[in-house]
Structure formats: C-alpha cells, structure tokens
Amino acid sequence: MHDPILEISGLTKVYTGGTKALEDVDLTIRKGEIFALLGPNGAGKTTLIGAVCGLVRPTGGTIRAFGGDMAHDWRSARARIGLVPQELSTDMFEPVERAVAYSRGLFGQPHDKARIEEILRSLSLWDKRKAQIRELSGGMKRRVLIAKALAHEPELLFLDEPTAGVDVELRKDMWRLIAAMRERGVTIILTTHYIEEAEEMADRVGIINKGRILMVDEKAAMMARLGRTEARIALAQPLPQLPDAIARFPVELTADGMALVYRGGDGTGKGRAEVAGLTKALVAAGIDYCGIDIHDSSLEDIFVGLLGQQREAA
Amino acid sequence: MTAFNLRGTWAIFTRELMRAFRTAFQSILSPVLTTSLYFIVFGSAIGGRMPALGGVEYAAFIIPGLLMLTLLGETTSNASFGIYMPRFTGTIYELLSAPVGVAETLIGFVGAAAMKSLILAAIILFTASFFVDYHIAHPLLAVGFIVLVSASFSLFGFILGIWADSFEKLGIIPMLILMPLTFLGGTFYSIDMLPAPWDKIAMANPIVYLVNGLRWTFYGASDVSIGTSLGLTLGFLAICVAVIAFIFRTGWRLRE
Numbered sequence: 198m199h200d201p202i203l204e205i206s207g208l209t210k211v212y213t214g215g216t217k218a219l220e221d222v223d224l225t226i227r228k229g230e231i232f233a234l235l236g237p238n239g240a241g242k243t244t245l246i247g248a249v250c251g252l253v254r255p256t257g258g259t260i261r262a263f264g265g266d267m268a269h270d271w272r273s274a275r276a277r278i279g280l281v282p283q284e285l286s287t288d289m290f291e292p293v294e295r296a297v298a299y300s301r302g303l304f305g306q307p308h309d310k311a312r313i314e315e316i317l318r319s320l321s322l323w324d325k326r327k328a329q330i331r332e333l334s335g336g337m338k339r340r341v342l343i344a345k346a347l348a349h350e351p352e353l354l355f356l357d358e359p360t361a362g363v364d365v366e367l368r369k370d371m372w373r374l375i376a377a378m379r380e381r382g383v384t385i386i387l388t389t390h391y392i393e394e395a396e397e398m399a400d401r402v403g404i405i406n407k408g409r410i411l412m413v414d415e416k417a418a419m420m421a422r423l424g425r426t427e428a429r430i431a432l433a434q435p436l437p438q439l440p441d442a443i444a445r446f447p448v449e450l451t452a453d454g455m456a457l458v459y460r461g462g463d464g465t466g467k468g469r470a471e472v473a474g475l476t477k478a479l480v481a482a483g484i485d486y487c488g489i490d491i492h493d494s495s496l497e498d499i500f501v502g503l504l505g506q507q508r509e510a511a
Numbered sequence: 512m513t514a515f516n517l518r519g520t521w522a523i524f525t526r527e528l529m530r531a532f533r534t535a536f537q538s539i540l541s542p543v544l545t546t547s548l549y550f551i552v553f554g555s556a557i558g559g560r561m562p563a564l565g566g567v568e569y570a571a572f573i574i575p576g577l578l579m580l581t582l583l584g585e586t587t588s589n590a591s592f593g594i595y596m597p598r599f600t601g602t603i604y605e606l607l608s609a610p611v612g613v614a615e616t617l618i619g620f621v622g623a624a625a626m627k628s629l630i631l632a633a634i635i636l637f638t639a640s641f642f643v644d645y646h647i648a649h650p651l652l653a654v655g656f657i658v659l660v661s662a663s664f665s666l667f668g669f670i671l672g673i674w675a676d677s678f679e680k681l682g683i684i685p686m687l688i689l690m691p692l693t694f695l696g697g698t699f700y701s702i703d704m705l706p707a708p709w710d711k712i713a714m715a716n717p718i719v720y721l722v723n724g725l726r727w728t729f730y731g732a733s734d735v736s737i738g739t740s741l742g743l744t745l746g747f748l749a750i751c752v753a754v755i756a757f758i759f760r761t762g763w764r765l766r767e
Contacts, residue, residue, distance in 0.1 A: 212767060247767070250608040254766045272516070275610040286601030290533065302522030303609045345605070 201261075202228040202353055202384050203249065208258035210244050210408075218244040220408040222258070226353075231375065231385045233395035233416075235500055236405035242388040243283060245405070246355045250280045262353065276305050279351030283358040283388075285338045287345065289331035293322055296330060297344045304349030316344050320374065336367040343374070354378065356387040360394060372398055392497040402496065404503055411503055416496070423499040426468020427492050428459040430476070433485035442482035446475045457486075468493065519611040523619025524626075527593050531627045538589065539631060542581045546635050549577050550642040553699060564701050565732050570643040575725040576698030578635055579660070582628050583693055583718070586661050587685050590624035590668025595681055598672070598764075607766060613759040621665040628661035629654075645729070652737075653728035659744050660721055666751035673764050692718040697726075702734040717743065 203226040210219040218241045226232050236242050247253035249260055251271065260267040262274040287296060297313050317323040320340040325333060330341055339359070346354060356375070360368040368391070375385060375398055389395055395402050396416070403413040412419070435454035447461040459475060462468015472491055479486055531538045554570035561569035597603040606616065639645065647653050675681040696718030702710055713719055714735075723733035724740025733740075758765065 250604075252604055252607050252766060254762050272514070272610040272612070275608060278608070280604065280608050282601070282604050284601050286604060288600070288602055295529075299522050299526050300605065303519045303605065303611065305516045305518050305610055307518065 200228045201225045202263060203386075204259075204261040205245075205249070206259050206261075208245070208248060208260065209256045210241075210248060210253060211256045218408050219248065219255075222405075222408070222410055224403060224410060224413065226384060226386060227401075228384055229379070229382060230400040231379055231387070231398050232401050232403065233399035234386065234388045234403045234405055235392060235395055235496075236388070237504065240405045241408040242405060243357055244408075246280070246357050246386070246388065250278060250355060251275060276349065277352045279346035279349065279354040281339075281342050281346045281354070281356045281359055283361060285335070285342065287330055287338070287342060290329055292327050292329055293317070293333075293341055293344075294326035296341060297348045300345040301348035306349045312350070313348065316347050319377070320344050336363045339363060339371075347378075351383065353384045353386070356385060358388055358390065360389070360391060368394070392495065392500055396496045404500060406504055406507055411507060419499060420496065421463050421465045423494075423502070424463055424465070425460060425494045425498075426462035426472065427494070428468075428472040428475075429490045430457040430459070430479070430486050431488040431490075432456060433487045436484070440482055440484060442484075443475060443478050446471060446478070448475060462493075516609075516611050516615050519609060520615040520619045520622075523606075523611070523616065524623045527620060527623030528626060530593070531589065531623070538585070538627065539634065542585055542631060543634055543638055546577055546581055547638055547642070549573070549580075550639060554642050564704075565730070567730050567732075568643070571645040571730075572701075572726075573699055574636075574639050574643070574645055575729050576693075576696075576722045577639075578632055578657075579696075579718070579722045579725055580690070580693045580698055581635055582632060582657065582660060583664055583689050583721070584685050585631055586624055586628040586664040587668035587671060587689060589627055590621060590665040591672035591675065591681055591685075593620050593624060594669050594672035595675055603765070613756060616759075617666070617669070617755060621662060621669055624665035624668060625658065625661040628665070629657065632657050632661075647729050648731040649728045653725065656725055656728050656741070656744075659741075659748065660725070663744055663748040663751060666748065666755060670751060670754050670758070673758055676764075689718075692716050693722070697722045697734060717747070720744070 203224075205222055205224040208219050208222040209217075211217050222241075222245065234242050234245070244253055248255045249262070249267070263277060265274060267274050291299075294313065294317065297316065298308060301313065302308065314323065317326055320343060322337065322340055322344055325337065330338060333341065343359070359375070360371050363371065372394065375387070379385060387394070387399075399416050401413065402416050402419055404411045414422070432455055436450060437454060439448070439450045443457070446459060448457050448459045450457055457475075459468075459472055461471055469491065472489070476486070476489065550570070553573055558569040558573070563569065564572045597606060611619075671681065671684055695713065696716050697713070702713050702719060702723075705713055720735055720740045720743045723735045724737055724744065727733040727737040727740065757763070
C-alpha cells in the first residue's frame with residue numbers, strides 16, 4: 198500500500214512569457230491510493246498532471262513512475278498511465294465503441310471486444326456504443342472520456358476535475374465509479390474544485406497554490422491537525438459576563454450577552470465532547486439555554502484557512 | 512512496451528483513413544469531379560485544337576500535371592487537417608499522453624494521408640481513362656514517384672497543420688502557393704513553349720520538377736531529367752523529416 202508509484206522531485210515549469218506554473222514541487226503518490234490535489238484556479242494542478250502525462254515539458258526536476266525515470270522510460274510508463282482531461286475533448290463524430298477501441302490501440306493494447314464491452318457496461322455506455330459522441334449528454338460525454346482513459350487498463354489514473362459541470366446525481370455516480378476503480382487496484386490522482394469530493398473519497402490530500410505544494414497529508418490526519426469544532430449556545434437569559442463555572446472552556450460571550458461561542462477541538466471528536474461538558478457545566482451552574490448550533494470544520498474550511506494564511510504571509 | 516508501438520501506429524492509421532471515408536464527398540468525390548471538369552475543358556474542348564506535345568496527344572499530356580495538381584492539394588490538406596483538428600479541438604492530449612513517438616505518429620498520420628492520395632490517384636487515372644486513351648511507359652516508377660510525392664507532401668502538410676493556429680493559415684499555403692505554382696509548373700504546357708526569359712524563370716518553380724518527373728514516368732520524356740526530379744523530391748522529403756524531428760524534439764506548438 199505504501200510503495201511509491203509516482204515520485205516527483207523538484208518539478209518546475211516556467212511557461213514562455215515567464216509565468217511560473219510549478220515551483221520546486223515534490224510529491225510522492227502511493228500505489229493503490231486515491232490522492233486529491235486541491236487548489237484554486239491557476240494553482241498549477243493541470244500543469245502538474247500535464248507534466249506527468251507528457252502534455253507539458255517541465256523546465257526542471259524529475260518524474261519517476263513505476264520506478265523508472267519518465268524522461269527516459271516514458272514509453273513504458275505512459276502505457277500504464279491514463280488521463281481524463283478537464284475539457285470534453287474528443288472526436289464528436291466518432292461512435293462511442295470505436296473511440297474507446299482507438300484509445301486501447303493507441304496505448305499499445307490488442308483489440309479486446311470483451312474488455313471494451315465490460316468498460317462500456319460499467320459506465321452505463323453499452324446501449325450508446327453505436328451513437329456518435331456528439332449525440333450524448335454532457336455527463337455521458339464525460340463517461341466516454343473515462344472509458345477511453347480506462348481502455349488500456351492503466352495502473353495510474355489522472356482525473357482532472359472529473360465532476361466539473363455534472364449534476365449531483367451523476368457526481369455521486371462518478372464517486373462510486375472511482376471507488377470501484379480503486380477496488381480494482383488502480384491508483385487515482387484527482388484534482389477537484391469540490392472539496393466535498395476530496396473529503397468523500399481521498400485517502401490523502403495535497404493542497405497546491407501558486408505552483409507550490411502547501412501541504413500533503415492523510416485526509417484524517419489533516420482534519421485532526423487543522424480541524425476545529427465551533428458551537429453557538431443561545432442563552433435563555435442574557436449574561437453580563439462569562440461565568441466562572443465555564444471559564445475553563447475555550448468559550449466567549451457575544452457582545453449582546455445572548456450567546457456563548459465555543460471554538461476548540463481538533464477534528465477528532467474532542468470538540469464535541471468538550472461541548473457536551475460545557476452544556477453540563479451550564480446546567481450545573483443554573484444557566485438556562487434554548488438552542489445549540491454545532492459545526493465541525495470541513496476540509497473546505499481548512500483549505501480556505503491555509504490559502505488565507507499564505508496570502509497573509511505574502 | 513517495445514521500442515515501437517505498432518498497435519498505436521495502426522490505430523492512428525486506420526482512424527485517419529476512416530476519417531477520410533467519413534468525409535468521402537469532400538476527400539474523394541470532390542477532387543474527382545474537379546479533375547473530370549479539367550479533362551472536359553482542357554482535354555476535350557481545348558485539347559482537340561492543340562498540337563501533340565513531344566509526340567503525346569494534348570489530352571494525355573496534361574494527365575500527369577492534373578494528377579499532381581490534385582495530389583499536392585489534397586495530400587497537403589488531408590495531412591494538415593489530420594493534425595490541426597486534434598490541436599484545435601483539444602483531442603491531441605490523447606496522442607501526446609500515449610506511448611507513441613515521432614515514428615509512430617508520422618507513419619500513422621502521414622501513411623494514412625499518403626494512402627488516401629494513392630487511392631485518389633487511382634480514381635483519377637481511372638476517371639481519365641473515360642476521356643482519353645493513355646499508356647503509362649513506366650508504371651512501377653510512376654507508382655513509386657506518386658508514393659514519394661504523396662509522402663513528401665503529407666509530411667509538408669503535417670508541418671503546416673502544426674504551424675497553423677487558425678483555419679485561415681491552414682488554407683493559405685495550399686490555395687495561395689501550391690495551386691498557383693502547380694498551374695505555372697507545366698501542368699497544361701511544356702516549359703519549352705514559354706518565351707524567354709519565362710522559360711528560365713519557370714525552372715525556379717519546384718513544382719516543375721514534380722510535374723515533369725511524373726510526366727517522364729508516363730511518357731518517357733519531359734522538360735527535366737527524371738534524376739533531377741527524383742533528387743529534388745527526395746531532398747524535399749529529407750527537409751520535411753528534419754523539420755518534423757525538430758518539432759517533436761522541442762515540442763514546438765505541440766507541448767507547452
């Protein structure tokens with residue numbers, strides 16, 4: 198589970214014109230994991246994927262895939278890598294089945310009708326196999342791109358914004374599909390704007406901004422380290438000041454004295470336990486309350502917070 | 512994965528051929544119709560009043576030139592569209608991320624464009640047989656020369672398709688350079704018929720050597736020697752291969 202399948206070291210990309218898209222990026226992807234790369238627009242996510250897949254020529258650094266240097270062993274490495282691009286880029290006049298068969302051949306695999314049928318069925322495209330791609334809905338077209346990327350049975354799959362522009366139902370469908378691919382042993386690297394997506398599926402999360410990797414960690418560890426619980430307790434009667442009975446908790450009284458705001462915990466449930474203790478202390482001190490609103494910080498809060506810290510540091 | 516991705520090459524080649532059949536009217540029927548009109552106008556209507564040139568009936572004399580006119584235009588357009596469209600639509604990502612190198616890409620794209628040209632040449636020659644009686648003196652050499660020209664201009668078209676960043680640029684070279692040069696390259700006349708100094712100036716037109724090279728394989732005589740024609744065509748092929756090798760090595764207009 199912890200064998201590296203992709204090792205990126207010191208990767209830099211400066212576009213003609215001087216735009217620095219990637220700056221000294223180091224990243225290791227483990228075999229069999231789902232890795233989510235998060236970042237705002239223009240952060241360098243697509244450039245990073247492009248550099249690994251051969252669409253972008255790196256300015257510096259090394260990329261090793263499956264143990265080999267991609268600068269030299271690109272042919273064998275690319276045969277084991279699949280890419281689902283962000284844009285719906287495919288020959289729209291081509292029938293679905295032929296488009297998928299073409300991709301399989303392009304990546305050096307022998308024609309295998311049964312395998313193509315299996316892929317099309319798994320993506321609910323079998324009934325549309327004879328249809329020209331232009332006749333399909335946006336969601337179906339995205340499935341065709343996934344089918345094309347899976348056609349040569351890659352061991353490492355890049356999904357660049359796989360659910361951009363698709364409806365909620367289809368997005369959940371995609372998540373199931375990605376989970377199924379992982380079950381088959383495919384290592385998946387996905388970029389996404391929907392942080393909920395990373396929270397739902399990823400084993401590890403990397404945060405990139407302005408071409409630099411800010412943080413890479415296990416999703417659970419990141420949540421534990423940076424997560425917080427926030428609770429707002431509405432009081433039945435206003436308080437003039439914070440009572441001593443609850444002074445040991447990280448809690449503040451609002452300016453109007455009508456609510457207590459708790460901020461604490463670490464994303465592992467500790468915060469919620471403390472809020473329970475706080476409410477017991479309020480009852481014991483005879484302070485009545487009429488409502489509790491409790492909220493654990495999401496990956497999105499962490500993400501926004503990290504980007505904010507970087508802006509302040511700059 | 513071996514050093515050469517044969518299946519990848521075959522996939523590109525067959526897909527490009529299928530693309531031509533999908534647009535059969537534009538790719539095949541349109542040039543056949545145009546060529547037939549040339550035969551009707553220049554071969555039958557005007558040709559009947561023209562003297563034989565070098566012992567060859569005028570209608571037969573123009574066959575190699577007309578064939579070259581269509582081949583150069585169609586081959587260049589086919590090859591340039593073949594690579595320009597994936598760039599334009601973004602589907603090139605798949606080719607660039609695939610385990611295919613310069614050899615596979617060229618053999619796939621250029622081979623398909625050259626194959627389409629050969630099919631087109633066969634159809635044009637078949638069409639010509641309805642308008643004029645002709646006999647090919649060196650058929651194997653004629654096929655070889657057509658293959659050589661088709662391959663060279665497929666490579667040229669490939670370069671054009673990578674260079675172009677708009678549909679307008681894609682059409683400029685075939686329409687504004689290749690077609691006029693072919694018309695002025697001895698398609699409808701012998702260079703001997705031009706007055707001085709135009710007969711000398713005409714020799715600076717590279718298409719003269721292509722038209723006359725093919726004419727020699729048909730009738731055993733032409734304005735320039737077959738050796739010169741072959742040499743220049745091979746030289747052009749070598750230049751195109753060198754330019755494409757440079758493009759792939761540097762990623763110019765392909766990889767950012």
